[in-house]
Structures are given as structure tokens and as C-alpha cells.
Amino acid sequence: MIASLRGKLISKRPDGVVVDVGGVGYSVSVPLSILSSLPDEASEVFLFTYMHVREDILQLFGFRSEEEKRIFTTLIGVSGIGPKIALSILSTIPTDTFYGLVHSEDVEALCRVPGLGKKTAQRIILELREKLPALAMKEKKDALYDDTLSALVNLGYKKNVAQDALDRAYDSGSRDIESLLKETLKYLTKE
Numbered sequence: 001m002i003a004s005l006r007g008k009l010i011s012k013r014p015d016g017v018v019v020d021v022g023g024v025g026y027s028v029s030v031p032l033s034i035l036s037s038l039p040d041e042a043s044e045v046f047l048f049t050y051m052h053v054r055e056d057i058l059q060l061f062g063f064r065s066e067e068e069k070r071i072f073t074t075l076i077g078v079s080g081i082g083p084k085i086a087l088s089i090l091s092t093i094p095t096d097t098f099y100g101l102v103h104s105e106d107v108e109a110l111c112r113v114p115g116l117g118k119k120t121a122q123r124i125i126l127e128l129r130e131k132l133p134a135l136a137m138k139e140k141k142d143a144l145y146d147d148t149l150s151a152l153v154n155l156g157y158k159k160n161v162a163q164d165a166l167d168r169a170y171d172s173g174s175r176d177i178e179s180l181l182k183e184t185l186k187y188l189t190k191e
Contacts, residue, residue, distance in 0.1 A: 002026075002051045002060060009045040012038060017062065019045060028062035029083075032091035037064060052076075052083050061087065067095050078127045080120055089113050102128050145170065148180045157188060 005028065007021035016029040017038065028047060030038075039045055047062035048069045061083060063069040068090055075086035092113045093101065101109050102125055110121035145166065152162035162184070169183035 002049050004046065004048050005060075005062065006044065006046045009039060009041050009043055011041060017045075017047075019047065019062075026060055028060045029087060030062045031068070031087055033094070034062075034064045034068075059083065063090075065095075071095055071098060074128065074131065075124070078124055080123060085113075085115055085120070088115050105129065144177060144180065148177055148184065151177070151181060152184060152188075161188070 005019050005021055005026055007019045007026075010018040010020050010025055012035055014032060014035070016027060017035075018025045018027055020026075028049065030047070047064070048066055049063070050061045050069055050073055052059045052061060061072060063072065072083075072086050072090060075081050075089060076083055089098065089110075093110075100106075105125050107118060107121045107125065110116060110124060111118055113121075149159070149162055149166055152166065153159055157165075165184045165187035166180070168187050169180055172183055
């Protein structure tokens with residue numbers, strides 16, 4: 001399997017890119033949303049890739065982040081979703097927004113993706129609502145939690161004491177660093 005490519009970007013088209021790696025040109029389908037973030041032709045590019053294998057075709061799909069690749073591979077695991085629709089979803093909906101749509105069960109917003117009907121959108125929500133939102137929330141919590149904990153330790157609080165207060169503040173519903181820090185400091189000053 002080809003997990004990633006690093007090479008010279010030979011061409012950019014709406015249906016994909018060609019990347020030259022050691023004299024071999026790889027045709028890679030990419031979401032439309034990342035085309036503008038790719039460098040100019042003849043520049044070096046790095047893409048995370050997924051190699052789709054069928055009896056009649058080998059196809060590479062490229063992504064700027066592992067998160068996009070993870071969503072793509074999860075989507076093609078849903079019954080009735082192939083690489084073309086998964087790529088269309090990633091072309092139309094940013095990854096953070098996609099997590100929110102699945103979590104809020106917004107079928108209408110998913111149906112705005114070209115080629116995605118109501119029943120397929122419902123199937124995506126049904127099969128992924130337990131998987132994707134948990135991943136997204138965990139990653140957001142981890143970054144927010146780590147940043148806030150670091151700030152508390154820098155303020156002079158012991159790590160284990162700060163963690164206890166931070167856990168309670170996070171469970172109370174604070175979801176940005178400023179409000180989380182204020183709420184945690186309230187718990188710390190009460191002790």
C-alpha cells in the first residue's frame with residue numbers, strides 16, 4: 001500500500017493531481033477543497049494517501065491531513081458509500097463541520113453534497129454518529145485540556161491538584177480555554 005507521497009507537483013486539475021516521485025508520475029484524486037492549499041506546479045508536495053483496490057482499478061486518493069484520510073476511510077466503510085461520494089463529501093464539507101453534522105444528525109446539510117441522497121445521509125449518520133463525534137470531541141478535549149493544564153502548572157499549581165479541578169470544570173460545560181481556566185481557578189480557590 002502507498003501511505004503517502006512526497007514529490008514534485010506536475011499538474012493540478014479539478015479531478016486530481018499528478019505527483020512525480022523519483023521519475024514516476026502518480027495520478028492522485030484529491031478533494032476539491034484542498035486544491036487551493038496545494039503549492040504551485042513544479043513545487044514539492046506531500047500528501048497522505050489511500051490506495052483503493054478493486055478487481056478492475058487501482059486508484060490513489062490524497063489528503064493534506066491524516067484527519068481527512070481517516071474520515072475518508074471511515075466513510076467508504078459505510079454501506080453504499082464509495083470513494084467518489086466520500087471524496088465529494090470531503091470536497092464540500094470541512095472536517096470539523098462534518099463531525100458536527102453527524103453529531104447533530106443534520107440530514108439536510110449532508111444532502112447538499114452532490115450525489116448524496118437522503119437515505120444515504122441517514123445511513124452515514126446512523127453508522128458514524130457513535131464513531132466520529134467521539135473522535136472529534138476527544139481530540140478537541142485533549143488539546144483544550146492540555147493547554148489549560150499547562151497554563152495552570154505555569155501559574156504554580158501542582159499538576160495533580162490542577163487536573164482534579166480541571167476535570168470538574170470541563171464536566172461543568174466550559175469549552176474554550178478562557179472560560180475553562182476561569183472555572184478551574186474557581187474550584188482551585190475554594191479548596
